[in-house]
Amino acid sequence: MSSDLAIEAQGLGKRYVLGERGRTPLRRNREEIWALRDATFEVERGRAVGVVGHNGAGKTTLLKILSRITVPTTGEARIRGSVGSLLEVGTGFHPELSGRDNVYLNGAMLGMRRREIKAKFDEIVAFAEVERFIDTPVKRYSSGMYVRLAFAVAAHLEPDILIVDEVLAVGDASFQRKCLGKMGEVSSEGRTVLFVSHNMAAIRSLTSKALWLDHGRIAADGTTADVVSEYLASTIDQEVSGVVDLSENASRQTVGKFTAQRVRFTSVSLLDADDRPVLAFGEETPLRVDMRFDVRTPVRFLELYVRVKTIDGQRLFTSFGGQLESTVEPGRYRTLCEIPENPLRPGRYAIELVARAADPEDIVPTALTFAVEAGHLEEENLRYVTRADGVIRVPSSWSALEPDDAPTGTLGDAARRVPARGS
Amino acid sequence: MSAAATTEKQQTLVIRPPSGFSGIGLGDLWRFRELLLFLTWRDIKVRYKQTLLGAAWAVLQPFLTMIVFTVVINHIGRVHTPIPYPLFALSTLALWYYFSNGVNLTSASLVGSAPLITKVYFPRVSVVLSPILAGLVDFCLAFLLVAGAMAYYGFGPPLQALLVPLFVVLAGFMALGLGLVLSALNVSYRDIRYAVPFVLQLWLWATPVAYPGSAVPARFQLLYKLNPMTGVVEGYRWALLGSGHVHALNLGVSIGTALVLLVGGALYFARAERAFADVI
Numbered sequence: 156m157s158s159d160l161a162i163e164a165q166g167l168g169k170r171y172v173l174g175e176r177g178r179t180p181l182r183r184n185r186e187e188i189w190a191l192r193d194a195t196f197e198v199e200r201g202r203a204v205g206v207v208g209h210n211g212a213g214k215t216t217l218l219k220i221l222s223r224i225t226v227p228t229t230g231e232a233r234i235r236g237s238v239g240s241l242l243e244v245g246t247g248f249h250p251e252l253s254g255r256d257n258v259y260l261n262g263a264m265l266g267m268r269r270r271e272i273k274a275k276f277d278e279i280v281a282f283a284e285v286e287r288f289i290d291t292p293v294k295r296y297s298s299g300m301y302v303r304l305a306f307a308v309a310a311h312l313e314p315d316i317l318i319v320d321e322v323l324a325v326g327d328a329s330f331q332r333k334c335l336g337k338m339g340e341v342s343s344e345g346r347t348v349l350f351v352s353h354n355m356a357a358i359r360s361l362t363s364k365a366l367w368l369d370h371g372r373i374a375a376d377g378t379t380a381d382v383v384s385e386y387l388a389s390t391i392d393q394e395v396s397g398v399v400d401l402s403e404n405a406s407r408q409t410v411g412k413f414t415a416q417r418v419r420f421t422s423v424s425l426l427d428a429d430d431r432p433v434l435a436f437g438e439e440t441p442l443r444v445d446m447r448f449d450v451r452t453p454v455r456f457l458e459l460y461v462r463v464k465t466i467d468g469q470r471l472f473t474s475f476g477g478q479l480e481s482t483v484e485p486g487r488y489r490t491l492c493e494i495p496e497n498p499l500r501p502g503r504y505a506i507e508l509v510a511r512a513a514d515p516e517d518i519v520p521t522a523l524t525f526a527v528e529a530g531h532l533e534e535e536n537l538r539y540v541t542r543a544d545g546v547i548r549v550p551s552s553w554s555a556l557e558p559d560d561a562p563t564g565t566l567g568d569a570a571r572r573v574p575a576r577g578s
Numbered sequence: 579m580s581a582a583a584t585t586e587k588q589q590t591l592v593i594r595p596p597s598g599f600s601g602i603g604l605g606d607l608w609r610f611r612e613l614l615l616f617l618t619w620r621d622i623k624v625r626y627k628q629t630l631l632g633a634a635w636a637v638l639q640p641f642l643t644m645i646v647f648t649v650v651i652n653h654i655g656r657v658h659t660p661i662p663y664p665l666f667a668l669s670t671l672a673l674w675y676y677f678s679n680g681v682n683l684t685s686a687s688l689v690g691s692a693p694l695i696t697k698v699y700f701p702r703v704s705v706v707l708s709p710i711l712a713g714l715v716d717f718c719l720a721f722l723l724v725a726g727a728m729a730y731y732g733f734g735p736p737l738q739a740l741l742v743p744l745f746v747v748l749a750g751f752m753a754l755g756l757g758l759v760l761s762a763l764n765v766s767y768r769d770i771r772y773a774v775p776f777v778l779q780l781w782l783w784a785t786p787v788a789y790p791g792s793a794v795p796a797r798f799q800l801l802y803k804l805n806p807m808t809g810v811v812e813g814y815r816w817a818l819l820g821s822g823h824v825h826a827l828n829l830g831v832s833i834g835t836a837l838v839l840l841v842g843g844a845l846y847f848a849r850a851e852r853a854f855a856d857v858i
Contacts, residue, residue: 171856220593223699225855232593238699246697249620251627260620263613264698292627 161316161347162198162221166230167191168371169216190216192371194230198364200315203348205362205379207355207386209405213371214351215320218242221349222318236315236347239266243320245305250294254285254304257293261308275311282337283307310337316347355383356467387466398424398432399523401508406521418457418483418516420448420508423523426491438501438530438548442494446508446522447487454516455482460509461492463499466524471499471547500536500546501529596852603848607701614704614711621683621712636716637723640671647671647788657789661821665727670787672720673814676713677749677807678778683709684757685774688765692858702851703844706761710754717746724818736820745814748836752806755839762850765858785811790822803828806835 173186191213198204206214219225221232222240247264248257258279262272272279280289283304285296293301319338338361341348352358358365358379365382367375369389375382401420424432426443436442444461459476474492505524510516532548607614626632644667652663659666684706688695691705728735764770785807786794794802802808803825809832813824 219855223591223593224696226596226852227593228595230594234591234593235589237589238591240698243693243697247694249624251624252620256620256623260616263610263616264694264700266610266700269612 159200160197160233161200161202161236162196162232162234162349164194164196164221164230164232167194167217167220167227167232168229169213169220169225170228189371191220191227191368194368194373196366196373196376198347198349200235200347201345202364203350203362205358205365205383206349206351206368207353207358207365207383208368208374212368214368215242216371217368218318218320218349218351234316237266238316238318239312239314240318241265241309241312241320242318244302244309248293248301248305251292253292254280254289254296258304258308261305262311265309265312266314267312271313279307279311280304282310282333306334310334310341314346316349317341318349320351321353354468355387356465356469358383359467398422401519401522404519404522407517407519414515414517415512416517417452417454417512418448418450418510420446420510420517420519420522421487422447423506423508423519425506425523425525433525435526435528436497436499437528438497438499438533440497442497442499444492444494444506445489446492447489448510448517449487450483450485453482453484454512456480456512457483457516458509458511459490459492460507460511462507462509464505464507465546466503466505468505468520471504496550497527498547498549499527500542500548501527501533502542502546503527603701603703607703610701610704613700614707617704617708618711621708622715625712625716633716633719636719640668640675640720641723643671644668651788657793659790659821661733661819662731665724665731665733665819666790666815666821667788668727669724669818670811670815672717672724673746673749673811674782674785674787675720676717676746677753677810678782679716680710680713680750680753681756681760681778682774683713684753685760685764685770687757688761688854689768689771689858695858696855702854703758703847706757706847707754710750710757713753714746714750728819733819735818738817738820741817742814745810745817748832749807749810749814751836751840752810752832755836755843758843758847759839762847762854765850765854781805781807787811792822804831806832808832 168189169191170187170189173188190211194213194217206217208214216225218240219242220227221234222238222242224240224242245261247261249260252260255276258276259269259272263269280286283300283306285300285304288296288300293304296304338348338350348362350358350362362379364377365375365379366373367382367386374389375385400422402422404420407414423444423446425434425436426445427433428440428443432445442463446459446461450457457479460473461476462473463471465471474494476490476492503524503526505521508517508519508522510518536548626635629635631638644664647667648664651657651667652659657663687705687709688702694700694705695702760770760774782788784801784805786802791802791808791812809825809828809830812822813829813832816822816824
C-alpha cells in the first residue's frame with residue numbers, strides 16, 4: 156500500500172433495490188441492480204483522472220461513494236488527503252439569500268473554513284463577474300449569473316483530492332472555457348482530480364489517465380488517449396450496410412431521460428448522389444442525411460435538427476428543418492436533409508439528430524459517424540493548413556498582391572482576382 | 579463508514595460497507611461546526627424573508643393564541659389560575675412554541691435538504707440541529723413579550739428564575755431527540771409530515787399549557803404525569819413565575835424521556851443516515 160496513492164479502491168460495489176418504498180407487502184418482488192460492481196483501481200497522487208461511460212454506467216455512484224454521500228455495499232476504498240466533491244454547482248444555494256451570504260454558505264458546505272472563504276471572497280466574486288449584484292438575493296439572478304457564482308465558489312476549493320461530476324455542462328461557452336482553464340490550473344498544481352464528463356475534448360485536455368465504466372464495471376483503465384478512443388469506438392455500433400438502426404441507440408442515454416419520446420428516430424443513413432447509403436464522403440459531394448422516425452401521438456410544431464459534430468463531441472454546425480405548423484399524425488415518416496456542398500475537411504465526424512416540439516422529443520447524440528476523405532483540394536491544402544487550424548472549409552477568394560499606396564477600400568474592380576479555396 | 583488512522587500530516591479515510599452500530603460522528607460534527615453555524619444563521623435569516631411583519635411573527639403566534647385561550651379557557655371554560663390568566667398562558671406558550679416548532683421543523687428538515695444530502699457530504703445531523711438552535715431566537719423574541727407581560731402585571735421574577743434556561747434547554751433536547759427519530763423516519767415514510775403537526779396539536783391540549791395541573795381530574799392524573807412535557811412546562815412556570823410546584827416524578831419523567839430520546843434518536847439516526855442519500 157504505497158502512500159503515493161491518493162485513492163485505492165478494492166472491489167467497490169453498490170446495490171440498489173428498485174421499487175417504491177412504503178407500501179410494499181411483497182418484498183420478494185423487488186428488483187435489485189448493481190449500479191457499481193467490483194471496481195478496483197488506483198489513483199496516484201497529483202494525477203488527473205477522467206471517468207467516462209454512458210449515463211447509468213455507475214460514474215456518479217462511484218463519485219458518491221468516494222465523496223461519502225452514500226455507502227458502498229461491498230469493497231473498500233482508502234482515500235489519503237482531504238476530499239472536495241463537486242457533484243453539482245450551487246449545492247445549498249438559498250434563493251432568498253444574497254450572493255454574498257450564499258458564497259459563505261456554499262463554501263462551508265463544500266468544506267471551506269470561514270477564514271478561507273473570507274480571504275478568497277473578492278477573487279471569487281471577480282471570477283464570477285457578479286460584483287454589482289453581490290448583495291442581491293440570488294433568486295433575482297439570471298441563470299448564467301447564478302451558475303457563474305456557484306462555480307466560482309467551487310473553483311476556489313483547495314482540497315487534496317477534487318472530485319468533479321459533469322458540472323461543465325452548464326453555463327455559456329465562454330464561461331465553460333474559463334472553467335476548463337481553472338480546472339487545468341487545479342490539476343497542474345499537483346492536486347489529484349477525478350473528473351466525470353461526457354465531453355471527450357475536456358477529458359482529453361484535462362486528464363492523463365482515464366477509467367471507462369460500462370454497466371457498473373470498469374471496462375478499461377489506462378491512458379486517456381487509449382481509454383477514450385476505446386470508449387468512443389464502442390459507442391458506434393454501425394452496420395456495414397450504412398443504414399443505422401436507432402431503436403436501441405446507446406448514445407440516447409447520455410442526454411438523460413427528459414425527452415418526451417412522442418417522436419422517436421428509428422434509422423438514419425447517409426446517401427450519395429444516387430441515393431445509395433455510404434459511410435464516407437469526398438470533399439465536394441453533398442451531405443445527404445436520410446432519417447426515419449415514428450410519431451406515436453399527434454405532435455404540433457415539430458422541429459427537426461441535424462447537428463454535425465467532431466468525434467469528440469465538438470458541435471460544428473446545425474441544420475434546422477423549420478417548424479411544422481400543422482399537426483403530424485401518428486405514423487412512420489422519413490425526411491432528407493441535404494447540405495449541397497460538404498464543408499467538412501478530412502476526418503471523422505458524428506451526426507446528432509434532434510426532434511423537438513416546444514420540449515425535446517428525442518435526441519440521439521451519436522446517431523452515426525462517418526468519414527470525409529481527402530480529395531484534390533485538401534491534398535494540396537493539408538500541407539499548409541492542418542486539422543488543428545480548423546475542420547470546416549469555407550469558399551473564399553483572395554486578390555493578387557499589389558502595392559499598398561491607394562486609400563483603403565478601393566481595391567475593388569482594379570484587382571485581378573485569383574480564385575482560391577482556403578480553409 | 580469509519581474514519582480513523584491519522585499519519586503525520588495526512589489522514590487516511592477508509593470507506594467500507596457499514597456494519598452494526600456506528601457512532602453518531604461527533605468528531606465530524608465538530609469539524610463541520612462552522613457549517614452548523616451557517617445553517618442556523620441561514621434558518622434565522624430566511625425564516626421571515628419577504629414577509630410584511632418579519633420577526634413579529636415570532637411574537638404574534640404566542641400572543642394571539644394567548645388571546646384565544648383567555649377567551650375560551652378562562653372566560654368561557656371558567657378555568658382559573660392563581661396568577662392572571664393571560665400571563666399564565668403566554669409564558670408557557672412561548673416555551674411550547676419553541677418545542678413544537680422545533681419538532682415540526684426538524685422532522686421536515688432532512689427531506690427539505692434532499693438536494694444537499696444527495697449532492698454533498700456533511701454531517702447530516704447538522705440540518706436537524708440547526709432549526710433547534712435557530713428556534714432559540716424566536717423564543718427570545720417571544721420571551722421579551724412575556725417579560726413585558728410580567729412587568730404589566732407587576733410580577734418580579736423569583737430567585738429560581740435563574741433555572742429558566744435549564745428548562746428551555748430541556749425542551750430543546752426533547753425536540754431534538756424527537757426530531758432525530760422523526761426526520762429519519764420521514765426520509766422513508768412521508769406519513770410523518772402529516773402526522774407530526776396533528777399530534778403536536780393534540781399534545782398541546784394534553785400538556786398543562788392552557789390550564790394548571792391542579793385542574794386535571796383525578797382519573798387523568800396518571801396520563802398527565804406520564805406526559806414528558808408536563809415536567810418541562812410546570813417546572814418552567816414554577817421557575818419563571820413561582821407558581822405551582824415541581825413534582826420530582828414529573829421532572830424525572832421529563833429528563834428521563836429526553837435522555838432516552840436523545841441517545842436512542844442519535845443511534846437510530848446514525849443507522850438510518852447511511853441510506854438517506856439513496857432513499858430520500
